[in-house]
Amino acid sequence: MHETLADRFEEHRPHLRAVAYRMLGSLSEAEDAVQEAWIKLGRADTAEVRNLGGWLTTVVGRVCLDMLRSRASRREEPLEQRLPDPVVTGADGADPEHEAMLADSVGLALMVVLQTLAPAERLAFVLHDMFAVSFDEIAPIVDRSPAATRQLASRARRRVRAAEGPAPEPDPGRQRKVVDAFLAAARGGDFDALVAVLDPDVLLRADTGTDLRLLRGAAAVAGQALTFRNAAGAGLPVLVNGAAGLVNVSDGRPRGLLAFTVAGDRIVEIDIIADPARLAALPMPPLRG
Template sequence: MSDEVALARSFEGERPRLRSVAFRMLGSAAEADDAVQETWLRLSRTGGEEIDSLPAWLTTVVARVCLNMLRTRGTRGEAPLDDTLTEPADEAAGADPEHEAVLAESVGLAMLVVLDTLAPAERVAFVLHDMFAVPFEEIARMTERTPVAARQLASRARRRVRGAERAGREAEVARQRHLVEAFLAASRGGDLDALVAVLDPDVVLHADRAAGPTPEPVDVRGRQRVASGASAAAARVVFTEPALLDGTVGLVMAPAGRLRLVLAFTFAGGVISGIDVIADPERLRDVRIEVL
């Protein structure tokens, strides 16, 4: 067996882990594949000689590739949102949306959304240390910082991801989450009776002009009408999961980890009394999202 074939086999053994690292950093299956492929190209150019630990070397390289991609993404700006809220951002680029959904589910959509708000170095430090237990000494070399600075990067990111302590609110958050998850399940299943059961008789749904089918904001009142609309829109709740929105449980829709839309709920009397559907990019930027 040639050295080149042996090196390729060793790399293939590491590929799933490298793809997992890259996906958590980039939030996109297509970009993760690109980062892993670039890592292989760099390895093949070295011939694998003088590499003491191949897993550590590959982790370092894929992290640096991802860091450069994140910085480039920030420099060029995010691509504008398209008109279709249900189409994953990478579908047009040839990514498999079903596979993308599986990857997103393995990480958590809310986690991907919050990670997307972090600075590139913060995201790399948090993912490598908190998700893959990479020592800060190694992270420091990747990010060109001291170990103390790398630790601070991860700490800042951790506070953003987890949010402020919610001591004393656990029971209320749990009740809200139960209602929101019941709403989501009933919407996906088209179960009108279950939807009606979690809505206040006078519930009001407001959708901004970027979320609705019309160029003007939409207001719907009454649980039968709101339930019917939610059931009819069941196909649009893909890539959706609960998260904390400004401290209250709501829903985030985030194909490919890019926030497209949120449903902010208000609660009264043990049911949902209001739903604010937000898709306007400027309004979305003002929503503080935390992982449940």
């Protein structure tokens, strides 16, 4: 019986990891949340559970909510001072393990916005809007009525929409073409070409491991790009949350990760993780460089 239950749990694991990742923005914590759900399953009487997937989804949601609240209470810095963990795959996108994680094309920019939501708002929005869980099912998790839970999701939805920029380019080939133009201009020290490929209101976020630095505007970002043009030239193309990205590699180790959001044939956002220790802990495709 235990083996049968374990097999059924494994069938749901990819979905549960996707839920936990959107809730927590941390790959390691998402795995912890899924493991906690497995422990709870082993202790529960599931004889009357007709929809195991739905039951596990709400369990993972509750575990993630507790983790978010605990994180917020003990953290000295605001949650916004750190970029969410990226999901990095090879440039060809062939990575079945991460397929469910990115099934809805949850880009890093959206993960950043989710990180700014209050824990209960994030839960209501993620479970309802991303995974179609009913408000009747979500309400007991957040200890509110279904109507109040609906309001939580509505507030979260407004914040997400307010933070949304232009619709990202869905074609990876077109994304890569724009990013390649950016890198060529950076390597060549061509400031005007850099400005031309950047949205006038482009936003650069750089997570150094100690803080999150923001830079806005094509001229400012182009000037910054010229300072790391040598590193950009040595980068290996990857996909970051399904979008065009770049890993800077030295001695076979990742030293920097750049994620690009492209819209209207221009780059509208650049997210950089420049903490080698954090990069070393992230799952990466094979790196050669």
